[in-house]
Amino acid sequence: MTPIHPPFETNNSGYLDVGSGHSLYWEEAGLSSGIPIVYLHGGPGSGIEDSDRQYFDPTHYRSILFDQRGSGRSTPHASLEDNTTWHLVEDMEKLRELLHVDKWIVFGGSWGSTLALAYAETHPDRCLGLVLRGIFTLQREELLWYYQSGANFLFPEYFDPYQAIIPPEERGDMMQAYYKRLTGDDKAEQLRCADAWSRWEVSTSRLIVDPAYIAKADDPKWALAFARIECHYFVNGGFMKDGQLIEDAHKIKHLPITIIQGRYDVVCPAKTSWDLYKALGGKDNPNVVYNIIGDAGHSAHEASIEKALVDAVEKLKSIGK
Incomplete structure (x- = not known):
């Protein structure tokens, strides 16, 4: 190769x-x-x-x-x-x-x-x-595996912060709950949710967890576009x-x-x-x-x-x- x-x-x-x-x-x-x-x-x-x-x-x-x-x-x-x-x-x-x-x-x-x-x-x-x-x-099955239940069995310590930002009564549909906040009028909440959403994904993308790769989520501009656009596509089934x-x-x-x-x-x-x-x-x-x-x-x-x-x-x- x-x-x-x-x-x-x-x-x-x-x-x-x-x-x-x-x-x-x-x-x-x-x-x-x-x-x-x-x-x-x-x-x-x-x-x-x-x-x-x-x-x-x-x-x-x-x-x-x-x-x-x-x-x-x-x-x-x-x-x-x-x-x-x-x-x-x-x-x-x-x-x-x-x-x-x-x-x-x-x-x-x-x-x-x-x-x-x-x-x-x-x-x-x-x-x-x-x-x-x-x-x-x-x-839908792909989305549910990663954002609702499935991947969390392998990366529970990274899933918990992603889940924690959503109130328990809304966790039955995590993507919809995030979408409501990422498209809402509260800019601070948008950024908090963008950080949590993006950090979940970069934390699980490599076979060996890489702190340097997770640091991509430290850029709020990148995280906001990444989380908002992903969530927009996912709640609409592409x-x-x-x-x-x-x-x-x-x-x-x-x-x-x-x-x-x-x-x-x-x-x-x-x-x-x-x-x-x-x-x-x-x-x-x-x-x-x-x-x-x-x-x-x-x-x-x-x-x-x-x-x-x-x-x-x-x-x-x-x-x-």
Whole structure:
């Protein structure tokens, strides 16, 4: 497996007006004439980081990254207005057209895998292939496992502070209780809830709990966008029919697809990735690779996950030749 590439700078960046008051920050790096590959960040709401472009060989790929609505450097910050899965799918098309890209590889993990599937199933003719990590399809059972009951059996000491911020009489629907507060008028309460919500997630994302990674939640601006936008999507079921992305997987089974899944991923357990693999044809479909990483959890920044992601991208270098 190949390690991630050394840091490198962007070639170009800007803002794209996508309507409804939203302006998306975007950037591109690597070889301007290379194979286009678009990076979809997680959350929703987390935004991109400089290290995200290091999965892509800058001597071969033209990497394109952007902050989704309300996230990162996009404006307005933490906005929920006209912010749905399908708005983001449309935004990707507008960005593709702005940058004069005919087709691109779609790369996403966690929520990024959700958006990648939604986009590819809507626009399969614009995809060269997909690299997906920590599969999340926003089904109700996935949400309940992590935010209501399931993951707390493995991380009880981190779940308790997440639960404690909600009064006992409202704990029967934790997502709805958080949503009420994250969208309420009390700004101090918004920030308290954003901190608790975000800290629960970053505490459970790695196989080995990493205090430095948990410190991401110390940034109130990042935590507010992350918690508000996630909760907005989750209480609304991703603005799609439950199970839709698995049901529609047949639309992309002709594309080269690599699925990378941490065996001990608590945030997005392996069952969903396995269900997707089967929906894509499983072992009978030579286009699909299913790669379980035996010593990793959810985070893309665990060493074995990083290597598997870079390796998957390396294997797609023949596309377009």
